[in-house]
Amino acid sequence: MxxxxxxxxxxxxxxxxxxxxxxxxxxxxxxxxxxxxxxxxxxxxxxxxxxxxxxxxxxxxxxxxxxxxxxxxxxxxxxxxxxxxxxxxxxxxxxxxxxxxxxxxxxxxxxxxxxxxxxxxxxxxxxxxxxxxxxxxxxxxxxxxxxxxxxxxxxxxxxxxxxxxxxxxxxxxxxxxxxxxxxxxxxxxxxxxxxxxxPHEDRALTEKSFVESVVDCVEGGGVVLVPAFAYGRAQEILCVLYKYASDLTVYLDGMAKQISLELLSFKDFLRSEDLYEEALEFARFVRGPRDRKRLLKEGGVVVSPSGMLKGGPSAFYAKRLADRSDSAIFLVSYQIPDTPGDCLLKHGKLAPDSEKVKCDVKWFDFSxxxxxxxxxxxxxxxxxxxxxxxxxxxxxxxxxxxxxxxxxxxxxxxxxxxxxxxxxxxx
Ligand SMILES: [Zn+2]
Ligand SMILES: [Zn+2]
Structure with a gap:
């Protein structure tokens, strides 16, 4: 041999x-x-x-x-x-x-x-x-x-x-x-x-504290931005939000929309077809600038790529929410050093030379x-x-x-x- x-x-x-x-x-x-x-x-x-x-x-x-x-x-x-x-x-x-x-x-x-x-x-x-x-x-x-x-x-x-x-x-x-x-x-x-x-934190605890934080913010009239990778993490977050807080208004933006629809053709690869389909139905797709303006005014949760705020609609939302003390940015994935998401976590700013943000910032381990x-x-x-x-x-x-x-x-x-x-x- x-x-x-x-x-x-x-x-x-x-x-x-x-x-x-x-x-x-x-x-x-x-x-x-x-x-x-x-x-x-x-x-x-x-x-x-x-x-x-x-x-x-x-x-x-x-x-x-x-x-x-x-x-x-x-x-x-x-x-x-x-x-x-x-x-x-x-x-x-x-x-x-x-x-x-x-x-x-x-x-x-x-x-x-x-x-x-x-x-x-x-x-x-x-x-x-x-x-x-x-x-x-x-x-x-x-x-x-x-x-x-x-x-x-x-x-x-x-x-x-x-x-x-x-x-x-x-x-x-x-x-x-x-x-x-x-x-x-x-x-x-x-x-x-x-x-x-x-080691990771226990996943059930992560889910619980994430959903509680989201609900708190939305009930106070704010907007929660959840920057998430378009493939995998965005859909995981939708499923978690739907399971625990299906009365929330949750929006999906960016490439996560197309990928989420694509996954509907491959349900064998999902843990629960039903949960996924229902979670996707529960999410409202953001269809353009008018929808973005409206959701920033009316409140709710928006799940959008990129996961590290390096582009995509999440970077747009982050800039709009930075000054709002009623709102929050909840990061749910690993942040590569020197990305805006990493800067936000370490220094409370979207860029090294910008002002500190007023919105709430938290990180949840959904690895x-x-x-x-x-x-x-x-x-x-x-x-x-x-x-x-x-x-x-x-x-x-x-x-x-x-x-x-x-x-x-x-x-x-x-x-x-x-x-x-x-x-x-x-x-
Ligand atoms: Zn991978
Ligand atoms: Zn890898």
Whole structure:
């Protein structure tokens, strides 16, 4: 049996530009192909599309997918697999990135459409074979349609988790741990470590305090802005608000509207079709400037991208609400340093040189990633420690998250590696 190799092209000791080339039996599998979004996007190391036998896309967040269209820019294109929903959402998210960063990207919109059409859909639990290697997609519980990939060659199994979540959220079921455990023992576990150093607050408590804060503000006549990613978080927030406070007036704005409607065609990927449909019916879609003006006057809740106030209608609302002491901005996702959302949380201002805001500002932990406790639980359940059979490779985490998780796993007797970008692991 030839040994497995893992070339770390990006996404090591950082969150962004996830791309790992896994070689099994002389076949090359590209696990995700993302970008790190900054003023100028950063890319993973180059890989020739013709050398890739198959690209496996866990989900279309740009840190996993931003370079996927590049694979479709030459004559010989690799096979590509993901769920059908992920391929559809890829179009929205990449087009949105192209508006800001199009000049820096090594592909055109034509290649994006080739990618969307070229991705072969895999359902959860479904298996395909590429060059004698069996590939199976399993629910990762991160966003609707997100998956993990299990690769099986003669006597060797590898699991790449992508981003995953093991707690139940309103929108999606948690990671399919049962199927993962049915595949054990696994020889190679490539696992995300975003929250390797931080546990999450109990989700039920987060939901409760969030809804109470929203209701308080709206009852006082104010407007609550909930900046949220268009795919996943916006819909999760709608479901939470509908479940606990269905008498509120809730608006949805920006790209979250189209993506929410798109999800209606993929209800199999949702935890509860009924809750989702009802939550979507309960939301009022903002259709233009007149609606925006009216809701700012009449009060209510508005859920809108971008999640970090870096553009989209949420940036518009934030500017209008900043001076209103009756209103609030409730952030519900991780804020990348130096984004307006991060500045607001740290300094109470929308920009370093602006005035302090008068509205209420709070942050609620609605993360869709496993926290430290869930990561340790998942990894220790999956690894086979006999003769160090399972090698664990930590990716997709900032330095301190990776190091903290690495130490905890080592003290449990787990064989763990925390590679740097560019490293080649021979396993
Ligand atoms: Zn993600
Ligand atoms: Zn990610």
């Amino acid at each position: 030839s040994r497995a190799k893992l070339l770390c092209l990006g996404g090591c000791r950082e969150v962004g530009r996830s791309a790992y080339l896994l070689s099994l039996e002389n076949r090359n599998f590209l696990l995700d192909y993302g970008v790190l979004l900054d003023d100028v996007p950063l890319f993973p190391s180059h890989v020739s599309p013709s050398s890739v036998d198959a690209m496996l896309l866990t989900h279309p967040h740009l840190d996993h997918s931003g370079l996927v269209p590049f694979l479709f820019s030459s004559k010989v294109t690799p096979r590509a697999y993901s769920t059908r929903l992920c391929a559809e959402i890829l179009e929205y998210l990449v087009l949105d990135m192209m508006k800001l960063s199009g000049n820096f990207l090594p592909y055109e919109v034509e290649e994006l459409y080739k990618a969307v059409d070229g991705i072969r859909p895999l359902g959860y639990g479904e298996e395909v074979e590429v060059g004698g290697i069996a590939i199976r997609a399993l629910n990762a519980g991160h966003v609707p349609g997100s998956c993990m990939f299990l690769l099986r060659s003669k006597g060797f199994k590898a699991l790449y988790t992508g981003d995953f979540n093991s707690i139940e959220t309103r929108l999606v079921n948690p990671v399919d741990l049962e199927s993962v455990l049915s595949e054990c023992p696994i020889d190679l576990l490539i696992v995300e470590s975003t929250y390797g150093d931080r 869709s990633h496993a926290g430290r406790i869930e990561l340790l639980d998942f990894i220790t359940k999956v690894v086979d420690r006999s003769e160090g059979r399972t090698k664990v490779v930590l990716v997709h985490g900032e330095e301190r998250a990776v190091t903290s998780l690495e130490e905890a796993l080592r003290s449990e007797g787990v064989e763990v590696l925390a590679p740097k970008n560019g490293e080649l692991l021979v396993l």
